Amino acid sequence: MNRPEIQDVLYEAPGPKTRRRIRLFTILALLLLAGLLAAIVRQFAVTGQFQPKYWFFFARLTTWRFLGEGLVTTLGAALVGSALAFGMGFLLMRGKIRGNPVLRWLCTALIEFTRGVPTLLFIYFFFLIVPGTGWKLSAFWKITLPCAISACGVVAEALRSGVNAVPKGQREAALSLGYRETKLFYRIIFPQAIRFVIPSLIAELVIVLKDTTFASIVSCADLMQNAKVLISNYDALLSIYLVVAVIYILINYMLNRLSDRVARLLKGGGSAERRAA
Amino acid sequence: MSISALLTQYGDRYLQALFATWRLTAFSFFGAVVIGIVITVLRVCPISPLRVFGNFYVQVFRNIPGAALLILLVYALPYLNIVFPYEICVLIATVLIPSAFCSEHLMSGMNTIHPGQIEAARALGMTFFQIIRRIVIPQALRSSVLPMTNLMVATMLTTSLGSQVPLRPQELTGIVSYINTRSAGGVTAFAISAALYCLTALFIGALGGWIDRKVRILR
Numbered sequence: 174m175n176r177p178e179i180q181d182v183l184y185e186a187p188g189p190k191t192r193r194r195i196r197l198f199t200i201l202a203l204l205l206l207a208g209l210l211a212a213i214v215r216q217f218a219v220t221g222q223f224q225p226k227y228w229f230f231f232a233r234l235t236t237w238r239f240l241g242e243g244l245v246t247t248l249g250a251a252l253v254g255s256a257l258a259f260g261m262g263f264l265l266m267r268g269k270i271r272g273n274p275v276l277r278w279l280c281t282a283l284i285e286f287t288r289g290v291p292t293l294l295f296i297y298f299f300f301l302i303v304p305g306t307g308w309k310l311s312a313f314w315k316i317t318l319p320c321a322i323s324a325c326g327v328v329a330e331a332l333r334s335g336v337n338a339v340p341k342g343q344r345e346a347a348l349s350l351g352y353r354e355t356k357l358f359y360r361i362i363f364p365q366a367i368r369f370v371i372p373s374l375i376a377e378l379v380i381v382l383k384d385t386t387f388a389s390i391v392s393c394a395d396l397m398q399n400a401k402v403l404i405s406n407y408d409a410l411l412s413i414y415l416v417v418a419v420i421y422i423l424i425n426y427m428l429n430r431l432s433d434r435v436a437r438l439l440k441g442g443g444s445a446e447r448r449a450a
Numbered sequence: 451m452s453i454s455a456l457l458t459q460y461g462d463r464y465l466q467a468l469f470a471t472w473r474l475t476a477f478s479f480f481g482a483v484v485i486g487i488v489i490t491v492l493r494v495c496p497i498s499p500l501r502v503f504g505n506f507y508v509q510v511f512r513n514i515p516g517a518a519l520l521i522l523l524v525y526a527l528p529y530l531n532i533v534f535p536y537e538i539c540v541l542i543a544t545v546l547i548p549s550a551f552c553s554e555h556l557m558s559g560m561n562t563i564h565p566g567q568i569e570a571a572r573a574l575g576m577t578f579f580q581i582i583r584r585i586v587i588p589q590a591l592r593s594s595v596l597p598m599t600n601l602m603v604a605t606m607l608t609t610s611l612g613s614q615v616p617l618r619p620q621e622l623t624g625i626v627s628y629i630n631t632r633s634a635g636g637v638t639a640f641a642i643s644a645a646l647y648c649l650t651a652l653f654i655g656a657l658g659g660w661i662d663r664k665v666r667i668l669r
Contacts, residue, residue: 199499222529290648294647301627411529414522422509424513426509
């Protein structure tokens, strides 16, 4: 049974009087928003931010190629960071679920630690402390590793909730068929659990991608860092930062859309299976 | 540097930093919830331009990286003759971003309300705003305590943005880079800040769990 979304039941079909009122308020709201937009545009115009010297270089291919190089680094760091976070999160999740109480306690502590400490602190750790220990890391790893560490606790908890969402009967059925614990987990439980958590894993990718914007701290040439170089080249701060912010927003928006689509798809697939059963 | 040496030299600063983080978190969270509620009302109101605006607002601030927003506020706005003090810039960033997530949580909290309740309220002659204020918002808030708890922890983590600008007093992340550039605080300097963050997060989590048990709606 499908329940309607709350927005659709909040009001019934309006009568003529309400319709008139809605129309009036719609016009008022449009005027208000148009006024807001006009105020922003006016502020840009008054301060001369529309001058071509702030925008002409966006017509050049080299500008976009340079930003594109930064974007590739950003995406690479986000993907590698997420993959590492997935690996570490998986180990933490296994450790937390498995029997050994010492290991369980340790993994729980690590999960809570990485979830409670801001990514920036990890980044500063890799920036200020790690070089002193003689561990030579490139700029790319100095941003990717802290982002991965900071995400792995969240991933572990997401995976754990996925494992817990697999019905108990699956485990019992597999045990009665003579499956050993390891085989049971990798053949029966985990493939189902991963389906529950794919949307939240994609959402985690967004978080890692956002965290990589601090890459300029460790002077890794990501999108943000390349934007800074462009700014010093063209002496145009506002336009470049604005464009870069829009790029970030669009990428994350698309990833979130993907996550929603996948979530709906998996939900639909699940119910289809149940119907077939 | 040993922990006792570090604490005797910088103990006061750590305490100030802890309070700065708590203050920022509290103000940001409060602001985020207030703005989140307003934006959520816009997103479900019958005036379609306002709905579009609400959805646009959420998508923008849900997806913008904190660093990018803070840079726009601190370095780009002055080019438009809009200058805020550093602390206000940080506060704006740490309000706007969590407010978008707050609205998302409230929307899914709202969707746990049965449509029959709203139909009943309308049958009793309640107006739209009465329904929103008396029926929808209270239940949406009550069933989103746990997401809100996570939001508060996330807000606390976001306040580490404050380390990117000169704040006075510094917050918990800024203090670490301050100490490490001045004297070799080493791993210990990080451990103290990390422990304070973690304890705060655990406290918020425990508080949220307690409130959730008190107000959760059993259906």
